[in-house]
Amino acid sequence: MFRKGVVASSPGKFILLGEHAVVYGKPAVALAINKRFLCRVQPGKINVLNGIPINAKMHPHITYILKINGVKNITISTQSEIPSSSGLGSSAALCTSLSAAIKAIKNENIDVEDLANDAFNAEYEVQKRASPLDASCSAFGKGIALNCPKNMGKYIWTAEKGKNKWDIFEIPVPKMTFVAGYTGIKSHTGQLVEKVRKYKERNKFATDMVNEIENVTLEGMNCISKYDLTGLGRVMTQDHKLLSILGVSCKELNKLVDASLRYSYGAKLTGSGGGGSMIALTDKPDKVCETIRMHGGAPFIVKTDVPGVTLEQEF
Numbered sequence: 001m002f003r004k005g006v007v008a009s010s011p012g013k014f015i016l017l018g019e020h021a022v023v024y025g026k027p028a029v030a031l032a033i034n035k036r037f038l039c040r041v042q043p044g045k046i047n048v049l050n051g052i053p054i055n056a057k058m059h060p061h062i063t064y065i066l067k068i069n070g071v072k073n074i075t076i077s078t079q080s081e082i083p084s085s086s087g088l089g090s091s092a093a094l095c096t097s098l099s100a101a102i103k104a105i106k107n108e109n110i111d112v113e114d115l116a117n118d119a120f121n122a123e124y125e126v127q128k129r130a131s132p133l134d135a136s137c138s139a140f141g142k143g144i145a146l147n148c149p150k151n152m153g154k155y156i157w158t159a160e161k162g163k164n165k166w167d168i169f170e171i172p173v174p175k176m177t178f179v180a181g182y183t184g185i186k187s188h189t190g191q192l193v194e195k196v197r198k199y200k201e202r203n204k205f206a207t208d209m210v211n212e213i214e215n216v217t218l219e220g221m222n223c224i225s226k227y228d229l230t231g232l233g234r235v236m237t238q239d240h241k242l243l244s245i246l247g248v249s250c251k252e253l254n255k256l257v258d259a260s261l262r263y264s265y266g267a268k269l270t271g272s273g274g275g276g277s278m279i280a281l282t283d284k285p286d287k288v289c290e291t292i293r294m295h296g297g298a299p300f301i302v303k304t305d306v307p308g309v310t311l312e313q314e315f
């Protein structure tokens, strides 16, 4: 270790369109948000997290990141504004900020693509199946689109696993106002990804839904390029319906989505679902917050176009 300590942070994200289908190489869009995960690392005797020796079963993402960085003696303290398992990308933000802090304390070169790749591999290992969407968004920040039309943004990197390949682009984030609503119910990404896999294996109908999600996502990408908020909202709501048919919504999410629609261009669950959060595109954010609160959710107005992984302090 070359330094006494480093603090790094990464943003959470929400998925605007394409979750679950993206696991099968389909297109998707995610935007980084103004809620961050902070990791402070300092040299220690053994690996410790927030004062307790690290238990690999309880902290598989952290264990994976420590292993690939060859670290055995580090003290980690974390602080997060992103509720865990809320569909807002806390595990990818943890992985990218921790990886950056470890590389910085060892005086290693920090390459943002490597951080995204490390976080993707950590998620893939833990969930047994994943896309590089969350990992890319927390590493690069701003807006990220996977397998989008080539003129939509700036190409940054390509990830591949088995039969699936994702070309990853940074996209301009137009001015849009979103409200997120957290159901308070933990969302178990690995289980939901597995549920969709089994459904697809048993039933051709599930594959049709995944292909439909691809179509609405491409339509939504076109709306973003044309700054057509009405069209974008419409496809967000369609995407929510398709995700519900795929079996990854729940009554609490449906309630928040339905209630928000009255004051929004569109609304949908975001992330893996089964709980976690929903997102609404609106120009009446206070009204949407009020209705989400009245229907049992915890709302917040989301700021987008925020930076990716950042070294906050080196001492």
Ligand code: PMV
Residues within 6 Å of the ligand: 018, 019, 020, 021, 022, 023, 086, 087, 088, 089, 090, 123, 129, 130, 131, 132, 133, 134, 187, 189, 193, 270, 271, 272, 273, 276
């Ligand atoms: O719920 P989150 O934030 O972990 O998002 C999961 C998104 C999925 O498409 C369901 C899985 C993935 O790896 O892309």
